[in-house]
Amino acid sequence: MNEKTDYDVAIIGGGAAGLSAAVSLARSLRSVIVVDGGEPRNAIAAGAHNVLGNEGIAPRDLLAAGRREAQAYGAEFRDGEASAARRTDGGFAIDLRGGDTISARRILLATGLIDELPNVPGVRDFWGKSVLHCPYCHGWEVRGQRIGVLGTGPAGIHQALLFRQLSDDVTLFRHTMPQIDADDAAKLSAIGVRVVDGPVERLSGHGESVQSVAMTDGREFPVDAVVVAPRFVARSELYVQLGGTVSDNPMGEYVEAGQMGRTEVPGVWAAGNVSSLGAVVTLASGAGMSAAGVINMDLIEEDAEAAVLSRAS
Ligand SMILES: Cc1cc2nc3c(=O)[nH]c(=O)nc-3n(C[C@H](O)[C@H](O)[C@H](O)COP(=O)(O)OP(=O)(O)OC[C@H]3O[C@@H](n4cnc5c(N)ncnc54)[C@H](O)[C@@H]3O)c2cc1C
Structure with missing residues (x-):
């Protein structure tokens, strides 16, 4: 019997990728928590450009609006860093800096990257x-x-x-x-x-x-x-703790994920700059939405299989 988890999905990172995923998952009636350290990569910029419908918006204003939208559908938020993650019987346990631990059936890593100047x-x-x-x-x-x-x-x-x-x-x-x-x-x-x-x-x-x-x-x-050409280094510490390996390309280090965000670690998805070093805001957002769709389907399949087994027993 699997342990009961607190949430269907824990999203680590509340930038464009994580928030888009949160909106989509919450709209699918998934219980979602977003853990966010509050340091989006472009926070230093005056405006975010090439963001259709929000051209030039201050980066933190865009994310504040995204957070409100996700909250309106029931997504929960925890401010601060997730410091560790590990697999459990029911999914994953995630330690938050400050002491708490949350659990979730799936993890979406949307932790972004560091620009090494x-x-x-x-x-x-x-x-x-x-x-x-x-x-x-x-x-x-x-x-x-x-x-x-x-x-x-x-x-x-x-x-x-x-x-x-x-x-x-x-x-x-x-x-x-x-x-x-x-x-x-x-x-x-x-x-x-x-x-x-x-x-x-x-x-x-x-x-x-x-x-x-x-x-x-x-x-x-x-x-x-x-x-300048920074070296882009994905924030991949949690991924490595979960057993993932970090990949290299000429731009830097990233978490390898398929088109829909699936990684080599079962149950762990990645979206945004953590897995796509060149992604701008709208691409990170789109990747979050794609990953959310596949995570939702993965949970649907798991629940349907469990229902079949339970009916048979
Ligand atoms: C100076 C600059 C200007 C830019 N201008 C533009 C622009 O005009 N238009 C555009 O489209 N793109 C722009 N970009 C690119 C844009 O910043 C990225 O496309 C976008 O931020 C990627 O979103 P993301 O969600 O993947 O990551 P981020 O926005 O970086 O969000 C990641 C979030 O995860 C959190 N996090 C990381 N690790 C943890 C952890 N362990 N626990 C909890 N939270 C964690 C971080 O604190 C952060 O809040 C710019 C980038 C830079 C550097």
């Missing part, structure tokens, strides 16, 4: 304001401005090409990038991207505005924005 002084000071990574998130806001790309890997070429679409004043600082091959060099030169060799010493500026890139050889270049 290049280790150059000044990058962190302007991150999310005038030090950027994503042309679709804040590219329009810096259109036509003097944009520097801080090269730390092959992605520097890609970013220089992308941001050149938004400004005719783009400089690629090679910094720690590998040598640029002849084809890429020809492309950058033909579309007017300047390339500066040599290590960058620091970014300087005032308030939220980066204003210059200083090289170790003393040269200084004025800029209005700097593009």
Whole structure:
């Protein structure tokens, strides 16, 4: 006999992915708890863009609205981190920082990721304001401005090409990038991207505005924005505790999940940035909704099988 659990589904993480899943599961009359540490990745940004119907909304306002919507259908919330998770007879036990333990039949990990920023002084000071990574998130806001790309890997070429679409004043600082091959060099030169060799010493500026890139050889270049390529590291601690393995790709580390969020650990799903490093808000939200649908069906199947067994006995 399986232990009784407190909830059908525990969603760890109350960002776009977790909240969309919570709304969908609660609307399917599932008992749902969302445990949320309250640190969505884009909280530092002034607005979330490319969010249809909510263009430019403050990230925390979007999530507050999502939380209200989920609560209206009966989803419960616990603020704070889930510190540990383990399998039990009836599903999973999840320890919350602060002492409580909750139990659920299924887990959806929607814990997002950490942006590991290049280790150059000044990058962190302007991150999310005038030090950027994503042309679709804040590219329009810096259109036509003097944009520097801080090269730390092959992605520097890609970013220089992308941001050149938004400004005719783009400089690629090679910094720690590998040598640029002849084809890429020809492309950058033909579309007017300047390339500066040599290590960058620091970014300087005032308030939220980066204003210059200083090289170790003393040269200084004025800029209005700097593009960086963070290493994306999924928040996967709970997944590892549950027996999952973390995967690598050139962008960083992630939890491997199928299209509908199913992971290699039975009963554990993943959605949003934790399993899709490049997902923006609407994609994270869609992934949460997809996973919710499959989790609901999984529970329906389990209950139907149990009903058949119970009738036969
Ligand atoms: C600076 C910046 C600007 C961006 N701008 C845009 C934009 O304009 N438009 C756009 O579409 N996308 C933008 N993005 C991307 C956007 O942030 C992500 O697509 C989105 O946040 C992914 O949602 P998520 O639910 O997967 O993760 P998150 O939003 O990061 O939410 C994860 C949640 O899980 C919680 N959590 C993690 N671990 C635990 C735990 N153990 N226990 C409890 N809770 C936990 C966290 O505290 C957090 O609240 C931007 C990203 C950055 C870095």
